[in-house]
Amino acid sequence: MKILVCLKQILDPDIPPRDFAIDRDNRRAARGSANLVTNIFCENALETALQLREKAEGEITALTFGPSSAEDVLRKALALKADHACLVEDEAGEYRNSATTALVLAAAIRKLGEFDLIMVGREAGDWGAGQTGGLLAEQLGLPSVSFVDSIEATADGVTLRRQTELGWEKVEATTPLVVTITNNDENVPRIPKTRDIMMSARKPVTNWKLSDIDVTCDDITAAGTALEVVDLAIPEKTTECEFIEGDSIDEKIDAFAKRLASIVQSA
Amino acid sequence: MMLLAALNPAEATREVMWNISHSWVMYMLLVPTMIIAGRGVYRQVQKWRAGQPAARFDRPAERIKRVVKHVLLQQATLRDRFAGVYHFLLFWGMITLTIATTVVLIHHDFSIDIMRGRFYLYFQSLFVDVLGVLAMTGVAMLAVRRWIVRPKKLVYTDESTWLLVLLFAILGTGFLLEGWRIAATNDPWGNWSPAGIVISKASLAVASVETLTTLHWLVWWFHMALVFGLIAWAPYTKLLHVLTAPLNIYTANLDAGGGTLKQIDFESAQSFGINSLEQFTWKDLLDLDACTECGRCTSVCPANTVGKQLSPRDIILDLQSLLDRNDLASRNSKSDGEQPDEYKPAFPVIGQTDNLSSDALFECTTCAACVEICPVSIEQLPKIVDMRRFQVMERAEFPQQMQDAISSLEGRGHPFKGTQLSRMDWAEGMDVPTIEDVDAPEVLLWVGCGGALVDRNQRSTRALANLLKQAGVNFAILGREETCTGDPARRIGNEFLFETLATQNIETLKTHNIKSVLTSCPHCFNTFRNEYPKLGGDFEVLHHTTYLAKLIGEGRLTLDAKAAERIAFHDPCYLGRHNGITDAPRKILKQLTGSAPAEMEKHGRQSFCCGGGGGLSFVDEPPDKRVNQERARQALDTNAETLAVGCPFCTTMMEDGINAVKGDREMVVKDIAEVMWETVSRE
Structure with a gap:
């Protein structure tokens, strides 16, 4: 089975809140002191792919679209024993929305070859839009299944388990297919072995510019208009503390419940 | 005439090999005995030689000193009183008896007449006899411990039982032989062997001289067989330690406790x-x-x-x-020309x-x-x-939580995944100088992740910074440039990450031309002091307990009021045991309160861990198996009101532990800097 996993490099979402800053003029997050990390759901996707490869023969290609620093997420994937890695370098380094990203990824995938399974994280920890997977399937003209947390290979395709509000759904699907991956207890990303980290530095990474995959600035601009960020702000966090009065504990509980109900109603 | 001669101590002696003929048989038997024993020792030596190199023969003077302390004087062994005493008795008893046997050998086989006169009386008779009795006492104590007290820490094997029986039998038959010889030869110097004379008199009360002579002959050969048996068997048992223990003590690691991990x-x-x-x-x-x-x-x-x-x-x-x-020597180096993907042990x-x-x-x-x-x-x-x-x-x-700590160290330079704090939060509103503001600081205050990124420890770090300001110390911090020293990575087992972080830190400190590093974290302290030098980072390293004691000594800090509370001190492992610093914190506490701190039974170099070292502070231990709670109970038993510590990890571990087990007792945990800041004279 040929698997392609899309990975996104994002600002570390685990930084302390007061270290988080935005560049309001450009409507994007400011780098500040934050490190760059692989988006967690992308890591879940890679982990799911690695587990699938352990059970069914196959090859894993890791693909990312981003600035040159995004090569780090590919090195990490190679350290985890992804077979191939490809970076589409975004020289402009501007904010790209889901539609642009899907367009670029689709072009790169077409050039990379045929894949049975294209795996994308459910959403990214920076913008949390959760659109890229679906839009990518659209671009490639493939069916897609979202919120998948487990995959098994079958004779003529795959059996997928997807999370829904009501529980799990089991989906049988034929390939090729795009899936978006969410997390569960079984796809907690593994960590690489030290020797593999050292070896990964020597493995080749395909490095393409947008021109290498025949995407022009006009294409990008056109795709980008599908979505526009109008403003960006950090919500102000306020805390109000209120003590419920009452003569007895029962009274207090009663008053507490009523107050709670009124808050819920007004919200 | 006979009587006069016999009473002249200068002529005192005894007939060696009395009652024994065909002693050549003994020497014949010694050959296979030594071959078997030698084979046993050789086999083990070959196994050690299969190991990797280690330089352990440098600094011979220090090593000999260790051997004197721990082999001849048995200092470490004596720390366990009961076992130490019987081991001491057995050790010196058996050595003395071996020397005595050698004296017999020299006298008899080399025909050098040394078993005579005062040497014979004082050493060969009296001293050897007394030491033999002490060795037998040791055997008795050993038996009491192994069969009656039965401490949990011992291993109970048939081998140990047989060794004990054998030692008893050898010593016992030795005394019988001595007593019967004295009885049968009517040895005029018999009184110089107190145990021998007792056995002699008791035996004569129940048996004739002829019977004792026959028994002596039989038991002599039996005694010899037992001794040879023990010599042959010893290298195959834990008694091998007779050879390996002194060798091991001689070749011990002489580095400070905290600097013994390999590169x-x-x-x-x-x-x-x-x-x-x-x-x-x-x-x-x-x-x-x-x-x-x-x-x-x-x-x-x-x-x-x-x-x-x-x-x-x-x-x-x-x-x-x-x-x-x-059989380590048999390892066949199979190489199929290709580097295997995974190492196969x-x-x-x-x-x-x-x-x-x-x-x-x-x-x-x-x-x-x-x-x-x-x-x-x-x-x-x-x-x-x-x-x-x-x-x-x-x-x-x-363990997953250790993986999280490692990943966090890789990505963020600190082990606390999900901390809500950043490096400089603790210094907010305090005007703490960073390295950019100060030209040549007296010391660089290395705050450490534990001191900066854990809510509770911000108080300790602020107290320390306040004390430094109060004392007028020209210090600076690295601020955002600071990262983990790599201690948790190294202890968890990620040496690669440790080296990466260490090299990076050494580089940073060298760039800023730092000479002296002050830290309140014993883990950082240990890494700087014992591990960075091996990677090319030589800095003067100070722990805040010693540094604060020094500031008091120099009069740069004066203590205002005596702290009223009763204070106990918990020694952090990486301060006390790994680096031998146990006096400085006690000196400070004594000056603060006017009396020595309350001590837990396990303190100083024998302190009991808070449970937070080795990456364990990032792991949730099972609720019923928490090291910090065990230590908290020990601390609460001192009835002190305050538990002073000198480590950010100990602070949080001990605070959590005490809160979990204190019941209606009260005890607060404070870093020594906090205790001091409360009582220091402020301007």
Whole structure:
């Protein structure tokens, strides 16, 4: 089975809140002191792919679209024993929305070859839009299944388990297919072995510019208009503390419940 | 005439080999005895030689001093009073008896007439007899301990039982022989052998001289057979420690306790970490054969104390039995020309027994109580870390929360995943100078992740910074440039990450031309002091307890009011045991309160871990097996109102532990800097 996993490099979402800053003029997050990390759901996707490869023969290609620093997420994937890695370098380094990203990824995938399974994280920890997977399937003209947390290979395709509000759904699907991956207890990303980290530095990474995959600035601009960020702000966090009065504990509980109900109603 | 001659002490002697003919038979039997014993020793020596190199013959003067202290004077052994005393008696008793036998050999076989006169009376008769009695007392105490007291830390094997019986039989028959000889020869000097004369008189009361002569002959050969049997068998038993213990003490690691982990050459290492017997150094393998099964290491192990699997004694003994079962010399170097994808251990160790399971290895807090207590200088801790390294770097299989800490160290330079604090938060509103503001600071205050990124410890760090300002110390902090020293990475077993962080920090400090580093974290302190020098980072390193004591001594800080509360002190492992700093904090506390701090039973170098070392502070321990709660109980038993500590990890571990078990008792945990800041004169 040929698997392609899309990975996104994002600002570390685990930084302390007061270290988080935005560049309001450009409507994007400011780098500040934050490190760059692989988006967690992308890591879940890679982990799911690695587990699938352990059970069914196959090859894993890791693909990312981003600035040159995004090569780090590919090195990490190679350290985890992804077979191939490809970076589409975004020289402009501007904010790209889901539609642009899907367009670029689709072009790169077409050039990379045929894949049975294209795996994308459910959403990214920076913008949390959760659109890229679906839009990518659209671009490639493939069916897609979202919120998948487990995959098994079958004779003529795959059996997928997807999370829904009501529980799990089991989906049988034929390939090729795009899936978006969410997390569960079984796809907690593994960590690489030290020797593999050292070896990964020597493995080749395909490095393409947008021109290498025949995407022009006009294409990008056109795709980008599908979505526009109008403003960006950090919500102000306020805390109000209120003590419920009452003569007895029962009274207090009663008053507490009523107050709670009124808050819920007004919200 | 006879009587006169006999009473002249200058002529005192006895007939050597009385009643024994055909003594050549004894020498014939000595040959196979020595061959069997020699083979046993040679076999083990060959096994040690299969290990990796280790330089352990430098600084001979220091090593000889160790041997005098711990072999001849038995200092470490005597720390366990009862066992120490009987071992001391047996040790010197058996040595004396061996010397006495050698004297007989010189006298009889080399025909040098030395068993005569005062030497014969004072040494060969009286002294040897008394030491023999003391050795027998030792055997009795040993028997009482092994069969009546039965402490949990001992290993109960048939081998130990037989060795004990054999020692008893050899000493017992020795006394009988002496007594019967005195009786049958009517030895005029018999009174110089107090035990001998008693047996002589008692025997004559029940048997005739002829009977005793016959019995003497029989028992003499029996005694000889027992001694030869013991000599032949000893190298195959734990009695091998008669040879290996002194050797092991001589070749001990002379580095400070906190600096004993090995470095890895990542370019040439066959594997990162150890999972095969021959990957250990020869000294590691010698360690295994030096073990006397005394069990002290396990009895002081904090993890074992709270009921976890980890047992340093059993790690050593299980490795020893693996060493016994495998012929290390036979390893065939099979190379099929291709570098295998994964390292295949020739004589695997991890997971071979429950005691060597990965789970047990990761329960170690690296407190080194085991290393400290071992009477024969065995290093359990570096071996545990060696095996952890394999799990971490070769297999990437270790506890999830430690993985999170490692990932956080890789990505964020600190081990606290999800902390809400950033490096400079603690200094808010305090006007603490960063390195950019100060030209040549007296000291660089290395805050440490524990001091900066854990809510509770911000108070301690602020107190320390306030004290430095109060004393007018020209200091600076690195601020956002500071990252973890790498201590947790190294203890968890990620040596690669440790080296990366260490190299980076050394570079940063050199860039800023830092000469002197002050830190309140004993883990940072230990890393700077004992580990960075090996990577090219030589800085003067100060722990805040010693530095504050110095500031008081120099009059730069004066204490205002005596602290009213009763204070106990918990020694952080990486301060006390690993680096020998136990006086400075006590000196400060004494000056603060006017009296010496309350002490827990386990303190100073024998302190009991808070449970937070070795990456364990990032792990949720099972609720019923928490090291910090055990230590909290010990602290509460002092009835002190305050528990002073000198380590950010100890602070949080002890605070959590005390809150969990205190019941209606009250005890607050404070860093020594906090206690001091409360009582120091302020301007």
